[in-house]
Amino acid sequence: MFSYALSVMIFLPILGGLALFAAPVGRGAARAIGMAIALAVLAMGIEIFLGFSPVGGMQHVEHRPWNLSLGISYSLGVDGISLLVLMAGAVLFPLVYAVFTTRTKGFYANLLLVQGAMIGAICATDLVLFYLFWEIMLLPVFFMIGIHGGAGRLPATLKITIYTIAGSLLMLAALIYVGVAHQAQFGFWSFAIADLAALNLSGGFTVWAFFMFMVAFAIKIPLFPFHTWLPDAYTEAPTSTTFVLSAIMAKIGVYGVIRFVIPVFEIEFARWALLLALAGVAGMLYCGLAAIAQKDLKRMLAFSSASHMGIIALGVFCMNVQALTGSLFQIAAHATSTGVLFLFVGLMEERMESRQIDEFGGIAYQAPIFATFFAIAMLASVGLPGTSGFIGEFLIILGAIKFSIFIAVLAGTTLIVGVCYMLWMYQRVFFEKSNERTAQFKDLRLAEILTFLPVILLIVAMGIFPQAFIGKIEPAAQLQVAQLQKGGESGGIAASIDLAPSPHNHKN
Amino acid sequence: MHDFLTILPLLIIVFGAVVLMLLAAFEKVSLTTAAGISMGFFAAAFAAQLLAGCGPQRLVFEEIFNGMLVAGNFTMVAALVIFACGFFSTTSSHTYFQVNRFDGLEFYSLLLFAAAGMVLLTMAAELITAFIALEVMSLAIYVLVGYDRNRVTATEALLKYLMLGAFAGAFFAMGTALLYGAAGSTHFTAIATVAASEAGSPLLLGGAFLLFVALLFKVAAFPFHAWVIDVYDGAAAPVTGFMATALKAAVFTLFANILAIHGALHQGWVEILFYLAVFTMFAGNLIAIGQNSLKRMLAASGIVHTGYLLVGLVAISADTFTGAVIGYYLAAYAAGTLGIFAALSYLGGEGEKRATFADFRGLARVRPYSAAAITIFLLSMAGIPPTAGFMGKFYIITSAIEAGQIALAVLAVVSSILSMWYYLRLIVAMYFQPAEETFATTGSPWAGVGTIALAVSVFAIGLYPIIV
Numbered sequence: 008m009f010s011y012a013l014s015v016m017i018f019l020p021i022l023g024g025l026a027l028f029a030a031p032v033g034r035g036a037a038r039a040i041g042m043a044i045a046l047a048v049l050a051m052g053i054e055i056f057l058g059f060s061p062v063g064g065m066q067h068v069e070h071r072p073w074n075l076s077l078g079i080s081y082s083l084g085v086d087g088i089s090l091l092v093l094m095a096g097a098v099l100f101p102l103v104y105a106v107f108t109t110r111t112k113g114f115y116a117n118l119l120l121v122q123g124a125m126i127g128a129i130c131a132t133d134l135v136l137f138y139l140f141w142e143i144m145l146l147p148v149f150f151m152i153g154i155h156g157g158a159g160r161l162p163a164t165l166k167i168t169i170y171t172i173a174g175s176l177l178m179l180a181a182l183i184y185v186g187v188a189h190q191a192q193f194g195f196w197s198f199a200i201a202d203l204a205a206l207n208l209s210g211g212f213t214v215w216a217f218f219m220f221m222v223a224f225a226i227k228i229p230l231f232p233f234h235t236w237l238p239d240a241y242t243e244a245p246t247s248t249t250f251v252l253s254a255i256m257a258k259i260g261v262y263g264v265i266r267f268v269i270p271v272f273e274i275e276f277a278r279w280a281l282l283l284a285l286a287g288v289a290g291m292l293y294c295g296l297a298a299i300a301q302k303d304l305k306r307m308l309a310f311s312s313a314s315h316m317g318i319i320a321l322g323v324f325c326m327n328v329q330a331l332t333g334s335l336f337q338i339a340a341h342a343t344s345t346g347v348l349f350l351f352v353g354l355m356e357e358r359m360e361s362r363q364i365d366e367f368g369g370i371a372y373q374a375p376i377f378a379t380f381f382a383i384a385m386l387a388s389v390g391l392p393g394t395s396g397f398i399g400e401f402l403i404i405l406g407a408i409k410f411s412i413f414i415a416v417l418a419g420t421t422l423i424v425g426v427c428y429m430l431w432m433y434q435r436v437f438f439e440k441s442n443e444r445t446a447q448f449k450d451l452r453l454a455e456i457l458t459f460l461p462v463i464l465l466i467v468a469m470g471i472f473p474q475a476f477i478g479k480i481e482p483a484a485q486l487q488v489a490q491l492q493k494g495g496e497s498g499g500i501a502a503s504i505d506l507a508p509s510p511h512n513h514k515n
Numbered sequence: 516m517h518d519f520l521t522i523l524p525l526l527i528i529v530f531g532a533v534v535l536m537l538l539a540a541f542e543k544v545s546l547t548t549a550a551g552i553s554m555g556f557f558a559a560a561f562a563a564q565l566l567a568g569c570g571p572q573r574l575v576f577e578e579i580f581n582g583m584l585v586a587g588n589f590t591m592v593a594a595l596v597i598f599a600c601g602f603f604s605t606t607s608s609h610t611y612f613q614v615n616r617f618d619g620l621e622f623y624s625l626l627l628f629a630a631a632g633m634v635l636l637t638m639a640a641e642l643i644t645a646f647i648a649l650e651v652m653s654l655a656i657y658v659l660v661g662y663d664r665n666r667v668t669a670t671e672a673l674l675k676y677l678m679l680g681a682f683a684g685a686f687f688a689m690g691t692a693l694l695y696g697a698a699g700s701t702h703f704t705a706i707a708t709v710a711a712s713e714a715g716s717p718l719l720l721g722g723a724f725l726l727f728v729a730l731l732f733k734v735a736a737f738p739f740h741a742w743v744i745d746v747y748d749g750a751a752a753p754v755t756g757f758m759a760t761a762l763k764a765a766v767f768t769l770f771a772n773i774l775a776i777h778g779a780l781h782q783g784w785v786e787i788l789f790y791l792a793v794f795t796m797f798a799g800n801l802i803a804i805g806q807n808s809l810k811r812m813l814a815a816s817g818i819v820h821t822g823y824l825l826v827g828l829v830a831i832s833a834d835t836f837t838g839a840v841i842g843y844y845l846a847a848y849a850a851g852t853l854g855i856f857a858a859l860s861y862l863g864g865e866g867e868k869r870a871t872f873a874d875f876r877g878l879a880r881v882r883p884y885s886a887a888a889i890t891i892f893l894l895s896m897a898g899i900p901p902t903a904g905f906m907g908k909f910y911i912i913t914s915a916i917e918a919g920q921i922a923l924a925v926l927a928v929v930s931s932i933l934s935m936w937y938y939l940r941l942i943v944a945m946y947f948q949p950a951e952e953t954f955a956t957t958g959s960p961w962a963g964v965g966t967i968a969l970a971v972s973v974f975a976i977g978l979y980p981i982i983v
Binding site for chain 2: 028076077135138139142143146150153154160161164165168169172173176177179180183184186187190212215
């Protein structure tokens with residue numbers, strides 16, 4: 008593999024997207040270009056995945072200094088933590104172009120931009136570079152929801168945008184604080200995550216900085232109680248955007264916690280892990296119960312997605328290898344299963360012009376292949392053994408037992424809620440009586456079957472041969488947890504830095 | 516000889532102003548030629564300044580003309596910003612005057628005179644020079660604000676600005692007199708030395724107070740910010756753009772130069788500046804959130820940016836002062852603001868009939884490139900990467916945290932969260948709502964070209980650290 012693979016994966020979609028905005032091409036050509044770029048990225052992703060050696064450190068490293076005065080660098084790399092997140096995005100994006108054929112040129116251009124920015128955020132190993140991509144990622148989503156969304160799109164757009172920007176800007180302040188602290192402790196500027204991990208942060212503002220980071224990521228995940236933007240945004244967004252938001256963008260929130268918060272704020276993280284784990288479980292339970300009550304299929308999936316993000320977050324907060332590996336695995340598992348479910352709902356909406364669960368029924372009789380695919384994705388989502396969802400959730404619960412029996416029991420029982428709403432929904436939508444609307448529903452065409460089949464197979468393969476994936480992520484998870492435990496031990500003797508005198512101190 | 520070479524760009528601008536004034540007196544040239552000449556002089560001054568900057572590295576403050584002026588990288592950057600502002604204001608004005616026919620040849624001459632005053636102001640090292648420069652700048656700006664003498668709002672704006680500006684000028688003069696009484700000199704360094712030794716002297720305190728009131732008035736900082744809304748609203752769009760950027764750059768450069776010259780001066784004022792910065796940011800935000808007119812919103816958001824610059828002033832220290840943070844922010848802010856006013860100059864239509872958020876509904880459907888450019892400028896002003904505004908904010912917050920002002924940094928962040936509301940509002944109107952008109956524009960393409968150039972420079976300045 009050539010040495011600039013990651014840069015190409017980032018900037019091929021971004022430049023392609025920008026070119027699409029300016030180029031006078033039709034929507035068909037725009038979609039073809041988007042598809043071609045997404046497939047090229049996928050090919051490179053597969054190449055990286057296959058060539059990935061299961062050791063802890065960064066691979067495909069790129070590094071060039073950018074802003075010398077502040078030590079900001081253009082640094083990229085992939086390790087076991089980012090590998091599956093990266094792959095989930097690479098695998099899923101081509102599906103969007105395959106399924107949604109009627110969008111405008113601008114929409115496909117925005118999709119390309121968001122893909123590039125996401126890959127950038129996943130691969131960045133410099134905090135400022137990560138922040139740049141993290142913010143750029145939001146803009147295409149803003150336009151996609153605002154221009155192409157449903158009837159209530161304006162409030163939904165403003166809500167998600169202001170919510171996430173508020174979180175991001177707080178993170179910016181915390182990020183700069185960390186950089187300044189590094190300069191104060193080591194005498195040189197750096198935002199590289201490897202350098203920042205060496206920091207001993209303590210003092211009054213550290214806990215604030217920690218929560219500023221956590222709030223930014225919690226909003227993106229979304230972690231209870233920062234989830235309130237999600238139902239509106241997921242419902243009003245065009246389904247392809249909902250898919251992007253839930254399948255990949257939410258994962259980058261969790262990824263950000265693992266990649267940046269744990270190494271930098273290991274002491275604070277250990278101190279607040281229980282509270283955060285409780286927030287994860289609370290979100291699981293709350294969103295799961297809310298999902299049961301939904302009448303709109305997409306809204307139900309939105310809550311279901313939020314509920315599952317709760318357990319993924321829980322795995323991160325348990326601070327042991329099993330749970331962290333489980334979370335990283337579950338990121339990919341959830342991305343594929345929920346992603347496919349959202350795509351299926353989009354397909355149903357396009358063909359039957361409805362998303363109301365009440366208005367469906369008996370689809371399984373009309374479209375057995377579709378119903379089977381849907382069932383596999385759904386069962387993976389609820390964590391049936393033999394599917395990808397089981398492995399991840401099992402590992403997370405295993406880790407959670409080590410962390411706290413109470414939380415593990417709570418999380419384990421909450422999983423049942425997921426089974427409730429999913430199976431009940433499946434019964435009402437796919438079985439029971441068919442009506443006029445569903446009677447016309449045609450089963451998947453061969454081309455569509457071939458489009459979805461690889462992902463469905465991937466879901467099953469991840470459930471049956473998890474070791475092929477876990478083997479790649481576990482060493483990195485071990486490294487990360489080792490760092491965390493080391494941090495927890497040295498917590499008491501952290502060198503103190505005083506960065507927060509009040510303005511009054513300047514007066515002579 | 517070296518001294519003259521240092522102020523060569525200033526001399527070019529003054530020469531250009533005089534030439535244009537003479538041409539205007541004899542009415543020998545067309546308006547387009549006058550605009551072209553003005554652009555030429557701004558470009559020449561910019562180039563001269565840039566060439567001067569490529570020379571050997573100089574001190575932060577190098578005294579020239581026996582200590583009457585100072586020159587350094589910081590004043591040079593400020594001058595570059597001012598020249599660029601003048602250049603793009605000229606391009607915008609030319610297009611603007613194709614549909615709003617109250618133009619005159621003197622307009623461009625006045626722009627050059629104002630720029631000359633501003634550049635002199637950035638280099639002032641003693642109070643008399645500063646006062647002269649301030650008045651040269653202000654007199655030209657007064658005329659520019661009220662240039663459309665048939666319009667009531669312009670006249671009202673002029674009257675307000677003139678009255679208050681005259682007071683500010685008087686305060687400055689009185690402050691100068693008191694400071695001279697205390698220090699026996701009008702040089703900043705001499706005053707600072709005296710301030711360091713006898714901190715409590717009433718003459719010194721009173722003089723400094725009056726001086727700062729005048730400067731805070733000019734940059735529209737709290738509590739002297741109220742005039743800015745009406746004045747920016749009443750002035751023609753290109754003039755507003757020029758005032759909002761170049762004038763602010765000039766006065767802030769002087770402000771920073773005064774504060775950075777000696778640690779004692781800065782320490783005496785840091786606490787007051789802290790509160791002024793906070794109140795300026797939040798007062799500006801509260802005003803901006805309630806506006807329906809675009810120009811009034813931009814005026815109020817200008818107050819917010821003044822607040823960020825004050826944060827930068829709080830964070831400077833005399834020992835390590837380079838002016839880089841403030842200079843960068845001024846450039847970033849100027850690119851974004853000038854860009855929006857350039858776009859308004861050609862989209863506003865006759866008599867600036869398109870003025871409110873609602874008037875720009877659906878712009879993206881009809882004129883996607885204009886809407887994209889405006890979006891870029893708004894994102895820069897809001898501080899979203901990878902624009903110049905983001906890096907500017909990054910530097911400001913970094914300098915604040917480095918100086919130990921974490922609370923101020925966090926408040927600046929909160930203020931930028933609030934500001935998202937009104938920046939997004941325009942983007943929402945342009946992109947998410949259906950078009951109601953065709954936004955037909957007539958006139959020269961210069962403002963459009965300027966808009967594109969500024970949109971590119973927003974990214975260029977934002978990615979500038981790559982080049983360094």
